[in-house]
Amino acid sequence: MxxxxxxxxxxxxxxxxxxxxxxxxxxxxHHHVFVKELPTDxxxxxxxxxxxxxxxxxxxxxxxxxxxxxxxxFITVTEHTVLLANKKPYKVWAYGNxxxxxxxxxxxxxxxKVTLSNETSVGxxxxxxGLYVTPEMDGVPPVSPMVMPGSSYTYSFIAxxxxxxxxxxxxxxxxxxNRGMSGAFxxxxxxxxxxxxxxxxxxxxxxNSKYAEEGKPGNPREVNDTDYFTINGKxxxxxxxxxxxQGQVARLRLINVxxxxxxxxxxxxxxxxxxxxxxxxxxxxxxxxxxxxPGERIDLLIKADQPGExxxxxxxxxxxxxxxxxxxxxxxxxxxxxxxxxxxxSLWGLSALxxxxxxxxxVHEDR
Numbered sequence: 001m002x003x004x005x006x007x008x009x010x011x012x013x014x015x016x017x018x019x020x021x022x023x024x025x026x027x028x029x030h031h032h033v034f035v036k037e038l039p040t041d042x043x044x045x046x047x048x049x050x051x052x053x054x055x056x057x058x059x060x061x062x063x064x065x066x067x068x069x070x071x072x073x074f075i076t077v078t079e080h081t082v083l084l085a086n087k088k089p090y091k092v093w094a095y096g097n098x099x100x101x102x103x104x105x106x107x108x109x110x111x112x113k114v115t116l117s118n119e120t121s122v123g124x125x126x127x128x129x130g131l132y133v134t135p136e137m138d139g140v141p142p143v144s145p146m147v148m149p150g151s152s153y154t155y156s157f158i159a160x161x162x163x164x165x166x167x168x169x170x171x172x173x174x175x176x177x178n179r180g181m182s183g184a185f186x187x188x189x190x191x192x193x194x195x196x197x198x199x200x201x202x203x204x205x206x207x208n209s210k211y212a213e214e215g216k217p218g219n220p221r222e223v224n225d226t227d228y229f230t231i232n233g234k235x236x237x238x239x240x241x242x243x244x245x246q247g248q249v250a251r252l253r254l255i256n257v258x259x260x261x262x263x264x265x266x267x268x269x270x271x272x273x274x275x276x277x278x279x280x281x282x283x284x285x286x287x288x289x290x291x292x293x294p295g296e297r298i299d300l301l302i303k304a305d306q307p308g309e310x311x312x313x314x315x316x317x318x319x320x321x322x323x324x325x326x327x328x329x330x331x332x333x334x335x336x337x338x339x340x341x342x343x344x345x346s347l348w349g350l351s352a353l354x355x356x357x358x359x360x361x362x363v364h365e366d367r
Contacts, residue, residue: 055076056075056076056078056096056097056098057073057074057075057076057095057096057097057098057102058073058074059072059073059102059104060072060073060074062110065111068110068111069107069110069111070110070111070112070113071104071105071106071107071110071111071112071113071159072112072113072114072115073102073104073112073113073114073115074114074115074117075095075096075101075102075114075115075116075117075126076096076097076116076117076118076119077093077094077095077116077117077118077119077120077124077147077181078093078094078097078119078120079091079092079093079094079119079120079121080092080093080094080097080098080099080180082099082180082233084207084209084212084228084235084322085228085234085235085236085238085322085323085328086209086228086322086323088209088212089212089213090207090209090211090212090213091179091212091213091214092179092180092181093120093122093124093169093176093179093180093181094180094181095126095167095181095182095183096183099180099233100180100182100183100184100203100232100233100257101167101181101182101183102183103183103184103185103186103201104167104183104184104185104186105185105186105187105188106159106185106186106187106188107159107187107188107189107190108159108160108161108162108187108188108189108190109158109159109160109190110158110159111156111157111158111159112155112156112157112158112159113154113155113156114126114154114155114156115152115153115154115155116147116152116153116154116155117147117151117152118147118148118149118150118151118152119149119150120149121149122149122171123141123146123147123148123149123171124146124147124169124171124176124181125139125140125141125144125145125146125147125153125169125170125171126139126155126167126168126169126170127139127140127167127168127169127170128155128157128165128167128185129165129166129167129168129185129295130161130163130164130165130166130185130277130278130297131157131159131160131161131165131185131187132157132158132160132161133155133157134157137155137156137157138170139155139167139169139170140170141170141171144170146171159187160187161187161278161279162187162188162189162190162278162364163186163187163275163277163278163279163280163297163299164184164186164201164253164255164275164277164278164297164299165184165185165186165187165278165297166182166183166184166185166203166255166257166297167182167183167184167185168181168182168183168257169181169182172216172218173218174217174218174219174220175216175217175218177218177257177259178207178208178211178217178218178259179217180233182203182205182257183203184201184203184253184255186201186253187278189364191363191364193280193357193360193364194353194356194357194360196249196250196251196301197244197248197249197250198242198244198248198249198250198251199250199251199253200242200250200251200252200253201232201253201255202231202232202252202253202254202255202332203231203232203233203255203257204229204230204231204254204255204256204257204258204262204264204292204314204330205229205230205233205256205257205258206226206228206229206230206258206259206260206319207226207227207228207229207230208222208225208226208227208228209227209228209323210222210225218259223259223260224260226258226259226260227322227323227324228322228323228329229262229314229319229320229321229328229329229330230329230330231330231331231332235322235328235329235330236313236320236322236327236328236329236330236331236332237327237328239331239332240332241332241333241334241335242302242312242332242333242334242335243335243337244302244304244334244335244336244337245304245336245337245339246304246305246307246336246337246338246339246343247303247304247305247339247343247347248303248304249301249302249303249304249353250301250302250304250334251274251299251300251301252271252299252300252301252302253297253298253299254290254292254297254298254299254300255296255297256292256293256294256295256296256297257294258294259294260294260319261291261292261293261294262291262292262314262316262319262330263289263290263291263292263314263315263316264289264290264291264292264298264312264313264314264315265288265289265312265313265314265315266288266289266302266310266311266312266334267310267311267312268306268308268310268334269288269302269303269305269306269310270286270287270288270350271286271287271288271290271300271301271302271303271350272284272285272286272287272300272301272303272350272353272354272357273285273286273287273290273298273299273300274299274300274301274357274361275297275298275299276296276297276298276299277296277297278297278299280357280360280361280364280365281361282358282361282362282365283358284301284353284354284357284358284361286350286354287300289315301350301353301357302334303348303349303350303353304334304336305336305347305348305349306336306348307336307337307338308335308336309333309334309335309336310333310334310335310336311331311332311333311334312331312332312333312334313329313330313331313332314329314330314331
């Protein structure tokens with residue numbers, strides 16, 4: 001027979017265990033204690049430098065052909081898998097054997113050549129979203145050819161306009177984009193823009209684990225049924241942090257390659273929105289939350305004023321989860337280290353940056 005004292009001790013232990021679990025959950029939810037330098041797993045991150053296979057992606061150094069500087073790329077599409085945050089493998093078609101596809105760059109006015117080879121079992125194309133190309137180079141069948149399994153096709157065009165753009169497959173677009181077929185395309189201005197300390201691309205997307213291994217994702221009735229939300233193919237806590245030193249400026253190029261609108265919010269300070277769909281804004285806007293719809297691109301500047309670790313995430317609360325488990329999803333952290341020398345508060349704020357980028361926008365409009 002259990003004594004009253006034994007029952008009392010057991011009850012206290014149960015209460016302590018329950019209270020500790022709730023405290024731990026509170027800490028995780030409110031302080032994001034899961035943020036740590038997690039070991040990187042090459043099997044779920046094919047973008048690791050050590051795992052990039054030049055058989056699937058090759059960039060030729062810019063070179064002259066006649067009157068043009070040429071930026072030339074060779075991309076192979078593969079059938080591959082990535083791991084969702086719950087470690088479940090998800091079937092993808094991968095540009096360059098990675099998700100997202102490799103970032104392509106060029107300078108406005110230069111010639112771009114992109115050769116696409118197809119090692120998968122279905123046809124694909126590349127559509128250059130936001131770029132001014134001819135119909136034959138637009139990647140939309142039947143005017144632009146579908147690249148069939150075992151074949152190749154070379155896209156050739158002049159890089160314009162300058163700005164943050166992206167590329168994706170335009171065959172069964174609803175399915176192929178939901179299987180990872182997108183990547184950034186950055187066209188640099190010929191007249192340099194103001195200098196930044198970090199220039200980073202963030203591709204935003206959603207995943208429906210129901211279609212991880214089979215079936216056809218992208219049903220219009222299921223657009224809001226996604227349960228994993230990613231930045232550059234990763235959900236928190238696997239997203240890469242943004243590390244800055246006080247006083248530095250980061251340019252983040254947000255690209256929404258998904259099917260839902262996201263409201264990106266930064267804790268602790270504001271940011272400056274400088275470009276919309278690649279075009280500079282004559283009046284940059286100071287904000288702490290910016291909405292970005294499917295297909296849109298938003299460039300923003302973060303000036304590292306306040307030291308600390310600041311969450312940056314979609315403010316749709318469900319998008320901060322991995323299949324409903326918080327914290328997760330479309331979230332990263334901006335980690336600002338204090339400057340080694342005194343950094344007076346008189347240097348804080350975005351006024352100087354706003355003037356600088358306003359003038360840059362005027363220069364690029366008037367050229």
